[in-house]
Amino acid sequence: MSSAQETLDLITFETFSHAFPRSNEICYDVMRFDYPVQLSEIRIIPSSMVMNTSSGEVPGSTNPTKFSVQFYINNINNESATTFENLGTFEYDANANIQYKCNSRIWSDRLIVSGSYTTISIATFGSLCVDPAVAAGNRTTAGYDFDSNITSYMSQLKLSSNTKNNV
Known part of the structure; x- marks a missing residue:
């Protein structure tokens, strides 16, 4: 067991x-986490729902009511990774299916969401490591340009989705 304080809780909510x-x-x-x-x-x-956060109640705004969504995460422990790892595909239905259980054991600092939506409200839950050195196996991320890596990867995703290839 590490000395880092970990909790299973609401990590973030974004629209x-x-x-x-x-x-x-x-x-x-x-x-971004x-x-x-x-x-x-x-x-x-x-x-039709609201999310209770530390800032109070925040209304959901997801539209349309049904669509497919894919999730990708950045594995911060894999220094040689040039792409994000596929966390899975989820068939969202506002009336029946809003919860995707992923139980990822990968430490990540980014989640990419892709799908055919106009607006999406997302709440993420899991373990938070407040000591990045523990989660990263004492690997430092200083000097690494995460935003350039994400921009490059998202360009590849857009190209792949336009040409009907799998990522």
């Missing part, structure tokens, strides 16, 4: 909107 995407256009969004996390669950919050 992403895209103005006038074309029909069936794939949208991409990135959730302040500390490494191991995700256990991802919830897509429908427009």
Whole structure:
């Protein structure tokens, strides 16, 4: 057991909107975590629900009511990785299926979400490691340009989705 303090709790809640995407256009969004996390669950919050956060109640804004979504995570322990790892695909349905159980054992600092939506409200749950050196196996991330890596990877995802290839 490490000395790092870990909790299983709400990690973050975010809403992403895209103005006038074309029909069936794939949208991409990135959730950034302040500390490494191991995700256990991802919830897509429908427009008819509110999420209780430390800041109070926040309404969901997800639209449309049904779509497929893919999740990718950045494995901070794999220094040689040039792409994000596929966490899974989820068939969201506002009336029946809003909770994706992933139980990832990978420490990550980013989550990429992709799907055919105009707005998506996402709550992530899991373990938070407040000591990044423990989660990263004492590996330092100083000087690493995460944003450039994400931009490059998202460009590859967009290219792949436009050419109907699997990522």
